[in-house]
Amino acid sequence: MKQSHAYTLYHPKWYRRRVSTWWWTQQWRSFKFILRELSSLAVIYFVALLLWLLWSLGQGEASYRNFLAWMESPLMIAFNVIAFLFVLYHSITWFNLAPKAMPVRVGGKRLPDWMIAAPNYAAWVVISVVIAWFILGGN
Amino acid sequence: MAKTITLEVARYRPEQEGEPAFENFDVPLNKDWVVLDALNYIKDKLDGSLSYRWSCRMGVCGSCGMMVNGEPKLTCATFLTAYDPGPIRVEPLRYFPIVRDLVVEITDFMSKLKAVKPWIVRDEEKPISEGEYLQTPRQLDNFKQFSMCINCLCCYAACPVVGLDQHFIGPAAIALAQRYNEDSRDQGKEERMDVLSQHDGIWGCTFNGECTRVCPKNVDPAGAIQQYKIKAVTDWYKSLLMPWGKK
Amino acid sequence: MAKRSNEPFLWSLFSSGGMIAALMLPVLILLFGLAIPLEWIEAPSRESLLALVRHPLTRLVLFGLCSLPLFHGAHRFRFTLYDGLQIKHLNELIAVVCYGGAIVGTALAGYILWTLG
Ligand code: FES
Numbered sequence: 403m404k405q406s407h408a409y410t411l412y413h414p415k416w417y418r419r420r421v422s423t424w425w426w427t428q429q430w431r432s433f434k435f436i437l438r439e440l441s442s443l444a445v446i447y448f449v450a451l452l453l454w455l456l457w458s459l460g461q462g463e464a465s466y467r468n469f470l471a472w473m474e475s476p477l478m479i480a481f482n483v484i485a486f487l488f489v490l491y492h493s494i495t496w497f498n499l500a501p502k503a504m505p506v507r508v509g510g511k512r513l514p515d516w517m518i519a520a521p522n523y524a525a526w527v528v529i530s531v532v533i534a535w536f537i538l539g540g541n
Numbered sequence: 542m543a544k545t546i547t548l549e550v551a552r553y554r555p556e557q558e559g560e561p562a563f564e565n566f567d568v569p570l571n572k573d574w575v576v577l578d579a580l581n582y583i584k585d586k587l588d589g590s591l592s593y594r595w596s597c598r599m600g601v602c603g604s605c606g607m608m609v610n611g612e613p614k615l616t617c618a619t620f621l622t623a624y625d626p627g628p629i630r631v632e633p634l635r636y637f638p639i640v641r642d643l644v645v646e647i648t649d650f651m652s653k654l655k656a657v658k659p660w661i662v663r664d665e666e667k668p669i670s671e672g673e674y675l676q677t678p679r680q681l682d683n684f685k686q687f688s689m690c691i692n693c694l695c696c697y698a699a700c701p702v703v704g705l706d707q708h709f710i711g712p713a714a715i716a717l718a719q720r721y722n723e724d725s726r727d728q729g730k731e732e733r734m735d736v737l738s739q740h741d742g743i744w745g746c747t748f749n750g751e752c753t754r755v756c757p758k759n760v761d762p763a764g765a766i767q768q769y770k771i772k773a774v775t776d777w778y779k780s781l782l783m784p785w786g787k788k
Numbered sequence: 789m790a791k792r793s794n795e796p797f798l799w800s801l802f803s804s805g806g807m808i809a810a811l812m813l814p815v816l817i818l819l820f821g822l823a824i825p826l827e828w829i830e831a832p833s834r835e836s837l838l839a840l841v842r843h844p845l846t847r848l849v850l851f852g853l854c855s856l857p858l859f860h861g862a863h864r865f866r867f868t869l870y871d872g873l874q875i876k877h878l879n880e881l882i883a884v885v886c887y888g889g890a891i892v893g894t895a896l897a898g899y900i901l902w903t904l905g
Contacts, residue, residue: 482821
């Protein structure tokens, strides 16, 4: 939108209100929105954790034990609880919004939202179980 | 004496006050009255200088959008009784410059709307002798939802990105672009994509979803924007993989 | 014809990363971040994890699992900075830091997975 900007015209009589920097604290809904957006930090944090785990695996038994010991510290547990809640929130909001972004039409009619969200949740459960099974040595 | 309810109405008279202030009015709490009826009552009986926009009183013209207790609403479809015992706070639509009282300046929106060409674009018109452009009910279904938009601008007042970035083209304009993109008679997708695939077009949107929540016509602008993003992504990869293909 | 931005590309990384993160991260963080440290379940031995990770398919999955969510996070955080703090005038700097961080992280993930065992 580079063309004509009536907005930027100087008009002495119009009243403009500047949006407060803290607009997202003024309503619970916008605060929830910012929380959803901040889940990105939890995602980044967890990828870092995962990289640390992989690295320590490669370094040898002692290093892996060291990683496990670190994870048991109360500080890390606290971090992980918070990160887990954020990532969970990310998953739920993500799956719930999927039908809005990708409506599916069958025979010209739009499928109800839950019919698109449900497979997402199902995939979530299945993938979680498969991952857990592999990691816990079910093979 | 019949029951009344208090309306806290934002007043802004540039010749009189430097910034908006609230003025209280007591109006009868009639069961079948909407906020707009209360404003009309104020103008007729209490203070004739109150300025606001309205026309159809039936949710069709889109001119009566205002903030009611902080929510963008069509005041002709918002019943007083829903807010009993009050007070009800009525303000002009958020994020727009205020001209006077409850009237906001919308020239900026009009120019954004025009930029997305919300009309049927044809490379070539069929000669009249070939008859009309036929459309199946299914083809109509594809865009009907987006065509319900009445430009009431509630979605603009709901969207934080609109407030934060004055260049953002906004929910209604994108939904209306999508209304024509999805129309089987239209051939203007490319031209609209040029406008909308800019940063100030669809990419400013963070899928907050507020626009869809407040839309009185269930247009779902947020959905339209995300669908458009997906389309822009597929186009982008297509032109990457097949640069010789037609753009 | 107006120049098209690279936003579509960044957004495709954002959305695929978001999908992967939504599907796979909760269970991983539940296992390694909570269940194992709190001894709800026993930690898998290094050998068994290594055997799992050595498989080329696992490495591929892990690479995607590290890289794409990083881009997802970078993209989302970039907008959070814009909207939450209104510092859009620092646009270039923020973009470089966010996506740059994701690129570095991706390279690191590639290196670790490549050299592993
Ligand atoms: S007066 Fe026309 S929509 Fe409310």
